[in-house]
Amino acid sequence: MPTLLGVVLLVFFLFNWVGGDPAYILAGKIASPEAIENIRRSLGVDQPYWVQLWIFIKQIAVADFGASWSTNERVSQIFATRLGPSLTVLVPLLLISTLLALAAAMLVAYYRGSLTDRAIMIGCTVGQSVSILVYILVFQYLLAYQLGWFPVQGWGSTFADNLLLYAALPILVGVVVSLAPDIRLYRSVFLDEMSQDYVRTARAKGLGEGRVMWLHVLRNAAIPIVTNVMTQIPGLLAGAFLIERFFSIPGIGREVILAVERSDFPVIKAVTVYVAIATLIINLAADLLYRALDPRVQLK
Amino acid sequence: MRHLVAALSFWVLGAQAADPSKILRITFQAAETGFDPVRVSDYYSGTVIEAIFDPLLTYDYLARPARLVPNTAVSLPEISDQGRTYTLAVKRGIYFADDPAFKGAKRELTAADYAYSIGRFLDPKKRSPYAFLYEGVAKLETPERYTLRIRLKHPDLNFGHVLAFSLSGAVAREAIEAYGDESAAHPVGTGPFRLKRYVRSSKIVLEANPGYREVVREGRRLPLIGGVEISIMEETQSRWLAFQRGDTDMEYQLAEVAPTFITPGGELKPEFARRGIKLERSVDPEIIYLYFNMQDKTVGGLSKEKIALRRAIAMAYKIEDQIRIIRKGQSIRAQYPIPPGVAGHDPDYRSSIAHDPRAANALLDKFGYRKGPDGYRSMPDGERLVIRYSSTPSERDRQFDELMKRSLDSIAVRLEIHKDRFPELIKLENQCRLMMRTSAWIADYPDGDNFMQLLYGPNSGQSNNACYRSAEYDKRYEKSRLLPHGPERDRLYREMTRIMETDTVWLLTDSRYRNVLLQPRVRGFTKHPVMHAEWLYIDLE
Numbered sequence: 001m002p003t004l005l006g007v008v009l010l011v012f013f014l015f016n017w018v019g020g021d022p023a024y025i026l027a028g029k030i031a032s033p034e035a036i037e038n039i040r041r042s043l044g045v046d047q048p049y050w051v052q053l054w055i056f057i058k059q060i061a062v063a064d065f066g067a068s069w070s071t072n073e074r075v076s077q078i079f080a081t082r083l084g085p086s087l088t089v090l091v092p093l094l095l096i097s098t099l100l101a102l103a104a105a106m107l108v109a110y111y112r113g114s115l116t117d118r119a120i121m122i123g124c125t126v127g128q129s130v131s132i133l134v135y136i137l138v139f140q141y142l143l144a145y146q147l148g149w150f151p152v153q154g155w156g157s158t159f160a161d162n163l164l165l166y167a168a169l170p171i172l173v174g175v176v177v178s179l180a181p182d183i184r185l186y187r188s189v190f191l192d193e194m195s196q197d198y199v200r201t202a203r204a205k206g207l208g209e210g211r212v213m214w215l216h217v218l219r220n221a222a223i224p225i226v227t228n229v230m231t232q233i234p235g236l237l238a239g240a241f242l243i244e245r246f247f248s249i250p251g252i253g254r255e256v257i258l259a260v261e262r263s264d265f266p267v268i269k270a271v272t273v274y275v276a277i278a279t280l281i282i283n284l285a286a287d288l289l290y291r292a293l294d295p296r297v298q299l300k
Numbered sequence: 301m302r303h304l305v306a307a308l309s310f311w312v313l314g315a316q317a318a319d320p321s322k323i324l325r326i327t328f329q330a331a332e333t334g335f336d337p338v339r340v341s342d343y344y345s346g347t348v349i350e351a352i353f354d355p356l357l358t359y360d361y362l363a364r365p366a367r368l369v370p371n372t373a374v375s376l377p378e379i380s381d382q383g384r385t386y387t388l389a390v391k392r393g394i395y396f397a398d399d400p401a402f403k404g405a406k407r408e409l410t411a412a413d414y415a416y417s418i419g420r421f422l423d424p425k426k427r428s429p430y431a432f433l434y435e436g437v438a439k440l441e442t443p444e445r446y447t448l449r450i451r452l453k454h455p456d457l458n459f460g461h462v463l464a465f466s467l468s469g470a471v472a473r474e475a476i477e478a479y480g481d482e483s484a485a486h487p488v489g490t491g492p493f494r495l496k497r498y499v500r501s502s503k504i505v506l507e508a509n510p511g512y513r514e515v516v517r518e519g520r521r522l523p524l525i526g527g528v529e530i531s532i533m534e535e536t537q538s539r540w541l542a543f544q545r546g547d548t549d550m551e552y553q554l555a556e557v558a559p560t561f562i563t564p565g566g567e568l569k570p571e572f573a574r575r576g577i578k579l580e581r582s583v584d585p586e587i588i589y590l591y592f593n594m595q596d597k598t599v600g601g602l603s604k605e606k607i608a609l610r611r612a613i614a615m616a617y618k619i620e621d622q623i624r625i626i627r628k629g630q631s632i633r634a635q636y637p638i639p640p641g642v643a644g645h646d647p648d649y650r651s652s653i654a655h656d657p658r659a660a661n662a663l664l665d666k667f668g669y670r671k672g673p674d675g676y677r678s679m680p681d682g683e684r685l686v687i688r689y690s691s692t693p694s695e696r697d698r699q700f701d702e703l704m705k706r707s708l709d710s711i712a713v714r715l716e717i718h719k720d721r722f723p724e725l726i727k728l729e730n731q732c733r734l735m736m737r738t739s740a741w742i743a744d745y746p747d748g749d750n751f752m753q754l755l756y757g758p759n760s761g762q763s764n765n766a767c768y769r770s771a772e773y774d775k776r777y778e779k780s781r782l783l784p785h786g787p788e789r790d791r792l793y794r795e796m797t798r799i800m801e802t803d804t805v806w807l808l809t810d811s812r813y814r815n816v817l818l819q820p821r822v823r824g825f826t827k828h829p830v831m832h833a834e835w836l837y838i839d840l841e
Contacts, residue, residue, distance in 0.1 A: 020723035028341040028429025030763045039427050071333045072484055145541040152545055153538045155502055245534045250502030258331055
């Protein structure tokens, strides 16, 4: 609760401090002072700050953030229609990148110091230093435009079309971008575990390398891995705005950018609060998972 | 009997409807906000609205400068009472597109629909961004079913342009009431297209309205195409690649990559021309200008030394660099406050303000702006001289900042850049609290009045962002409002421009080119200065 209250206060004061007066955006090209005042009154931004803050808190309590100031669309409707496209891209992206990163990290950790390890680590360092924007521009140009393997951009009307056709390239870009940091992180976690006594004991008992790595090392390395994966989940709610903009995916990330550009406070409020609540829930779930993975962990 | 005739004519005309296989695919570079005419102010929503709703008047597609012609009105308005009363007759037998809001009945367009639609702009609860266009309306009367009489508060010979404005189309009260807050997503009009599929901020699909009245051009009934598919693509690379792959038919939002396909001479590069791609190039009906706040204590006022300071800054500013570097050659120098394609534009007029830093320095020396030990000038009274230029934190505005810095350095004037978000700049501007800013104005309607009002004294704090008040200018402006487009009004406009230049209120910089790329299969497209949805006239092979 204190965390959520902190987020509410932060977003409220940040918006009022740096967000700009929305009335001047909504008023159009020529607006008289009366028209500006009329808009401010209808949006409620003419009220004292404490009244506006109280309205915000009541909106959170009833989970109703009203309608967008610029399009008049209900905020709940915005989430209902934009979350699907975002999740269509981000859920497979998270699953694929996690599985690939785990496999690759285990491989390079196992062959530590080998040419494969060094080559992959150099590749990861280089890959991590390149901006996501470059990946998007190059992949879109090469794979979609030049080679024609994917659509350049777009979004269809069926789930299958979207997942298999339109989301494929955005997922590929996302996977490539997230692989490098994930492999580096998981590799160091695996290396820590592989030098533990229990690994030597398992090998001394005659267990196969596959069983040692996939069962014993992976399970003991699970806590930092779970932490890393779980911290990425709330981000699914906020979407991936660059990917969504370049590939014209009607997701929540694009909507957030639009809302910021238009000073559309109801949408900004809703996204911030939902992401904060999701973060709190995911953190709780992560704690419970730690306990399930390692009975030595005590929850207080 | 009349209903029977109407039904038969619908059946016959329906048989000649637009070819449904011809779908024009285009993009918008920003998301629309909705399709309720009173609620929108963005270009993209306005474009779709123009295709769905019918104003009383419209523009001749090919005439330049733009010329008003009747649309759903029988003829151009009868103007009486010295420009205070407009009377129009609405054509009979025009029907709204079928919609559940009409409960299965055919709904005919009448004068009351226009009275209702215009009345909505005047309703403060609707807080329409374009209410200012209609604020001269005193009373809307419908003496007969098909007759609309508009009484204005003051004489206004340009009100016909307001009636042709894309948002002045007729909405049906039943549809607005049926959809309530959702009416922005359920547009129901009498125009050539109707909304078929709508995914907000992503996809807008229009289909030819099968009940569209008979409009014939060159022997063919309009619209010629079966629909328009609009994809929202914010990023230039996505739009450019999609066009090159043939995924879209028309693209005009490629200013950033224009040198890729346009030669320095303004022609389409041969590699694109060989593929049959066509370039339609025109100058947008807009002006970009640098304004000085005439109420500011440093640069404002009409004393000789203040005029000299503004003049020197204007002479130091290198417009050529703005066009070459910032616009990448995709704009032309603006000489006159009324851009090309707009009634009142004077192609022979030449600005008296030329780029000449040496003369600018001499002017400042003459009026006592002495250089100090730090190399920068001070005010004639010895106070520190700092020019404060306001801009947004965008990448493009940073380029303007750098150009301004270079320009003012050439006359040894110290510059301070004031950064703020766009709404805050507008707020300060409306309060006459900015010193200097680069601003733009694009025509709401293609008449010089829409531009010359930008310097009219009573508009200070609204569209007159320089907060300029000149009795000489205002006197001529008031006189011009009582005149139709013609030599007498043009003469007044020229005089007003010279007054503004003498006072050096603005430095007109440029007007941007609109480069429309067309796939080989697109036929019949000509960019109109103010009509956005030229889809009515386009054909596809």
